[in-house]
Amino acid sequence: MMNERTELASLGEFGLIDRLAKPFEPALPETLRGIGDDCAVLDYGGESLTLISTDMLVEGVHFDLAYCPLKHLGYKAVAVNVSDIAAMNGTPLHITVSIALSNRFSVEAVEELYAGMQVACKDYKVDLVGGDTTTSRSGLVLSISVLGRVGKDKIAYRSGANVHDVLCVTGDLGGAYLGLQMLEREKQVFLSNPTVQPELSGKDYIIQRQLKPIARTDVVFDLQEAGVVPTSMIDISDGLASEVMHLCKNSKVGMVIFEEKIPVDETALATAQEFNLDITTCTLNGGEDYELLFTVRPQDFEKLRNSPHITPIGYCLPAEQGIFLHTLNGNHISLQAQGWNHF
């Protein structure tokens, strides 16, 4: 029965999830959406829908305590979960936090971690209402679930984009990835010579993008104020390319993105040059910016034109036209999801 052995690495994360999720077809009338969007969508009665999402963060895989202060880690862990609720156009309300930790952590260290979560809970107005605490044989493992609500007429899935819809992104992209490059470089310098002070001056913005990202609940509010419901939405955790592919696949459309429109911060641009990296590649494949990517009907876009947080970067095409980047020099490059395989 267990003769076969397929290596995890041969499937990659998305392949593994697809394979594991397949037998779990939702059976309850309360389940409007199971696996396959930023949140599961549940109808528990009442006027709004219940959203749930969950994330697991593992030391040495998702974070490195050599440069990630525990307080920032706590903040980020909450923010990235809240971001999943925002990505459905919802309002976060509650989180639970489970943690496995070894006795190399002191009580004071764990309190630092929770202090960061507390700041995030205040910022996003969510209550921490439960969790589990256990021991770990090695590193720190953090598992957070977030619950939220969204009006039935406000919910934005990944699947509702139509041809001609305008593709928009919030904030700017690539910063979190370039912040990580800075931190990794300074860690290597430190490891080879512990007396050298880290050289991070002027890089505050991108360091913050990496260590303490912000969930765009403010944009969910702006959309509501403008009376606009996105036709599709996702948050940018794995990089713009990967998220564009998700929207296209789920909405059965194609897309064109204009390289010149992709919003980039000055520090990020300068740092890319410093590292000899192409800034567009950083935005497409970098990940962890936790900005929102969404489509709106052309007539709705007019209502968002003056929002300082929202940039139009492309539009939807018929699926058969494909998914591509219109580069600065006028070329069309087919988009590939970099994917993400840490096995």
Place this chain on the structure above:
Amino acid sequence: MMNERTELASLGEFGLIDRLAKPFEPALPETLRGIGDDCAVLDYGGESLTLISTDMLVEGVHFDLAYCPLKHLGYKAVAVNVSDIAAMNGTPLHITVSIALSNRFSVEAVEELYAGMQVACKDYKVDLVGGDTTTSRSGLVLSISVLGRVGKDKIAYRSGANVHDVLCVTGDLGGAYLGLQMLEREKQVFLSNPTVQPELSGKDYIIQRQLKPIARTDVVFDLQEAGVVPTSMIDISDGLASEVMHLCKNSKVGMVIFEEKIPVDETALATAQEFNLDITTCTLNGGEDYELLFTVRPQDFEKLRNSPHITPIGYCLPAEQGIFLHTLNGNHISLQAQGWNHF
């Protein structure tokens, strides 16, 4: 700022949770109960309340893959979460599953784990609607959250017991702990001589109690059929003594338990004798039986008298009379929570 170093072991699990939870006072009107019961209780509108609970299971701490088949582990992980919903007198509906695993696991092994979860999802009629999959540097870590619902007039907290209420328990106790003793013994035999076959014949019941416990959603249904709402309720994960103390502390009552009334299975009794263990100690401190412990008003108990799954084992006293066991030979022994400290 971080000069102090308090060791985790000095607080124990409950002490650590108390200390970490303190700054997280619920602020939202939607939060009816945060940390401190089997589930958090949320009011998301509509006629019923939303329940959420979460558990983290760590290889080498909560399970040993030497004798715990992955399929059983998957089943148990779901069942113990469902049990938390039952402990609020609620109906489980949805779960999310996050997993960290190293590449020593094959895809087929992970599928075995999920096959067990699938059986449990069918048994308890819950949909798996989300999760996260990541890599681990060492052992398997499983984090499950469960959502459920309960009518506003049906919910049972730990805190509602009154003097004279009858204390009831479902099923029988001590089996899971004695099953674990059997498995541990056979593992040691196997480690010293791998050619010896494990000697578990006739022990099916207690082995099953350990490896594949059952959440008592059936009793929640029975209570509803009988028109009885418990005044307080908890599930037995840490042992009868610890759970009795939780009910007493939260309800501000005392209790007497009659040793002769504690329900015990024959196989468990015989195995306790084989291991030279006191069976009552096994029931009080053994844990992992996942039966329900609850109090009902005396007049309600009459409606449950004929239930084959429910045994009255004591009653509530004024708090100042304490919490004690009335032993077979007529002595009164003050109860101590064994506690549980795996740091």
